[in-house]
Amino acid sequence: MDRIIREIRNLIGEKNRYREKMLTITPYAQTGMLHGVLTGNIENDTIRILIEENFMDLIKPYFIVSVVNYAFHEQMTVVEKYYTKIQEIVKGACKLFSTEEIHIVCYNRDIYNTFLIVNFENDEPMDDLFFRVFNFIQENVKKYKCVVTIGVAETKCNINELKDACEEALSALDEMIIGGRGTVYFNEAHKDSDTDYYFPRNFTERMTKYISKGRIDEIRKMLGEIYEKNVNMGGPPEMYHALVDELHISVIKALKEVTDLNSVHVNIEKIKMLATLEEIFNYYEKALESVIDTLKQTEESQAGNKELEKRILEFLEENYCNPDLSLQYLTEYFNVSSKYISLFCKKYFNTTYFRYIQNKRIAKAVELIRTGKYSLAEISDMCGYTNLLTFRRNFKSVTGVNPSDFT
Structure with missing residues (x-):
């Protein structure tokens, strides 16, 4: 908690009229409210109240919110044993690139993402700063086989826009679904697009057939076809999320058809974290391969059980x-x-x-x-x-x- 208070002091104006407010701010910080504001988890009404009461004021008039995302090679999750070390590197970047004119602080959103807030005096492009921060962090975490991706919101000058800025940063980061990891994405408004994703109408029927017959090669071929036909469409992230939603629902329907017939219960969880389209399709391919292995093992076990059951039935009838x-x-x-x-x-x-x-x-x-x-x-x-x-x-x-x- 002392760390949160200390970092909030850096964001609070050093004018005398704000110093006397620190005792009033402390209860908010202790309940995590101000931390919630800076991570986009507090409603705008609450932010407005804090502002109207003069509880918050940035040292500089402009700020940009960005979010740093971490993932490891060959998996989308964060390896916990490296998490603390990576956080120290991010804090080091904040300290290294902060100057008299530019102030940078960080707040952990969750184990996968950290918000960086850049506060500065003059409204000028900061793209180069974010690329330098990215290069520094990526260079220092590569020994952990970690891949860094950054999403950057637009410049703001009103603290009341802090929550919106956090959402913009996450929206920019979401561009990785088609652009991939290992770069910096800046928030841009997408034009309305009539482009629709490709998804075969008979997907569920085919998937049910392939799963029941254990034809993983056919599953890979079908998933590969869907991926290749969509990856270069150039649609907005929302389009690709809709594609992934339909893919997941259709896979679950196919699984239900198969497992109802086999009296076996298997399921595939939907990916909840930010991921690239390639990672998502690889995830479903591996998950379906695991399902087929489970069904084969169950079938072999059931075959053995049926033989045993037949012997017991015959034995009881005779004895x-x-x-x-x-x-x-x-x-x-x-x-x-x-x-x-x-x-x-x-x-x-x-x-x-x-x-x-x-x-x-x-x-x-x-x-x-x-x-x-x-x-x-x-x-x-x-x-x-x-x-x-x-x-x-x-x-x-x-x-x-x-x-x-x-x-």
Whole structure:
């Protein structure tokens, strides 16, 4: 918190009338409010109140907000063990390029992005400054295999525009979706464009087929076709985000079709961080490859399970009248758990193991009674019971009558 207060002091005018306001500012800083303002997370109404109360004033009349984005080669995420070191490099850049005329401070938006606020006296182009800051940071973080990209907002002169400036910087950074990483993007207004992205109408149907048949090469080919036909269209970032949204929704629909048939639940999360179009398509390619591997493993496992289940079914049919056929005997014979047998009986017979054996034995007893050839003691023994009383009790439980009264 002391760091936030100290950095806010640098943004607060040094005039006496502002010094006396520092005690009033402290509670706002302690609740994170001023930090929120500078990271674009506070509503404009709150900013206006702070301004009207003279709580904030920049040392210089002009400012530019930029956002520095970090990513690592072969992945879009930040490696946490390097995060602190990278932050020190960014702070070093702020100190190095600050002068009497130009003041630079930084605030962490999240683990992937840091806001740089440049405050200066005269309204003049600052493009060169941002390229020098970019080159300095990139040169010093390359040893961590980190790629830096910067988005820069337009020059502002009213602190009330701070939130808008933060959003502009993020919008400029969003140009990386088609322009790629490792450069500086300046916010520019896009003209309305009638250009629409390419997306095949039968995508979901084809994707469902390719996933179910494990044809990853066909998936790569289809994704590559969509990427190549869109990458050079020159549309605004919004167009490419719409493309990615449709891609994600269509992939999820295809997955649902496949997993509903296979009783397997797999999902692909949507990318939430800023990424290039190439990274996004690579992400879906790898994710779908992983899905296919999972489905293959599941299919192989299920094939093995079906063979085992077939053996258990045959064994039960041949041995249900065996008096030694206890649950423990069955689990040891097939080297499975009692829970597995319970789930097995629920799946195939919609009942418990004990109820299934009892029903099978009593059904056999009914057949034998109807022949009129055997005594109840003989039938009890032939149906797997070692105790006539137990046989009588189970018979009545299943049929509703005593075996001696059954006709």
